[in-house]
Each structure stands twice: as C-alpha cells, then as structure tokens.
Amino acid sequence: MNQKGRKRVGLIVPSTNTVMEPDLYRHLPSEVTIHTARMMLRGGVTIEAEERMLDEYLPKAAQEISTLRPHLVVFGCTSAGALRGPSHEKEMLQGLSGTTGAPVISIMGAVEAQLRRLGARSVAVLTPYSAEVNETIRRSLEALGFQVVHIRGMDVPEAFRIADIAADQIVEYAREQMKGVEADCLFISCANLRALEAIGPIQKALGMPVVTSIQAVLEEVRKALDLQAPALAH
Secondary structure, three states, rough: OOOHHHEEEEEEEEEEOHHHHHHHHHOOOOEEEEEEEEEEOOOOOOOOHHHHHHHHEEEEEHHHOOOOOOOOOEEHHHHHHOOOOOHHHOOOHHHHHHOOOOOOEEHHHHHHHHHHOOOOEEEEEEEEEOHHHHHHHHHHHHHHHEEEEEEEOOOOOOHHHHOOOHHHHHHHHHHOOOOOOOOOOOEEEOOOOOOHHHHHHHHEEEEEEEOEEHHHHHHHHHHHHHOOOOOOOO
C-alpha cells in the first residue's frame, strides 16, 4: 500500500508512556499508521510535572507532529487533559489543531463521548494516580455534568512504572475498590495503564459497563476516520 492509502494519526504522549502506541497499533486496522511525539515528563504524575509538560514540551511536540501532515491527532494524556478543566482543554485542542492542521481528539473528550453514549450519569473512577491528581479528574468530570460517586487511586510514585501493573492486578484492584459501589459506569483512567486488557473480566465481575482511556480513544479514532472495524464491546 502506498502512502496515499494510509491514514496517519499523530499521537502526543508523555515521554514515560509505553502502552498507548502499541495498543493503538494492535486494535486499529493496518491502513492506520501511528506517529508519536513525546512530551518530557520526569518522575511521577504530579500537578507540577504535568503543568511543566504542557507549558514547555507540548508546543514542540505539536510542531513535530505537524510535519507529517496527519489526518488526525490524539492528545494522549488523561490527567493532563483534566488538569485545568474542560474549558482550558478545549482551548488547548483548538491550538493543537491550528498547529498540526488536523482535527484533534483528547482522551477526556473521548471518555466524555463514551459516557454519554452509554447514558451514564453516575460514574466511579479508578486510577493509578495520587489523591491530588484524582481531584483534577473528579473536577473535570463533574464540570462535564457527571456525578463522580467514587474515586480511588493506586498512588504509583513513578509514571513509568504504571505500565508494570498487569491486567490481572487491575482486575483485582477493581474488585476490591468497587465493593458496594453503585454507579452507571466505571471509568479506569490513564493511557499508560494496561486497562484495555482488563475490560472484559472487570465487566463480568462488576456487572456494569467499563470505559478506559485507550478504549475510548480507539472508538473515537474509528469514528473520526470512518473505519469499519468493530467497536470494542462494553
């Protein structure tokens, strides 16, 4: 297949992310190619580190992505998208679109779309983050009109190590943390967490729909590029 038949997706992720790019390649058809630019993130997922990542390193990543003439751009960091709220993220995405010359999907926007399609009003949230970062996720979801009835985080100290958490550990964590919790949907946050592999077992264990960061993006990428591949089941 020559380049004219391919759909180029520009992916912008924190430098520590080792999960999202392989997951997108595994679950998107072969005519879609993923081209990644990285924003420097040192140490843990903290508000200070993510503010620096957005202010200093996102502009450079966007400029790099623009040179490959993408058909679509994905901003691949859930917590950074939620950091300053939905209004700021909307402005950020408009700026990214202007720089890259392509429409832009964010994880938080994709999650919002999935929750609305499911008709979810009350949402439980599990993350690998600290309580401080979890509050930014809560505030962002609530600003979008969802009721966050429960939120818990693993408090993983180093961003790179989030990818070390196996799918079966995520399933067990969900079983433990969701005992007695009633919600329309469970959202598992973070694009460096192997939650995509855990969706089926968690849905079976909890009896409720599960949305994850990467799963939501996959659905929105398929929609944006008019791909015929089947959607991941809820």
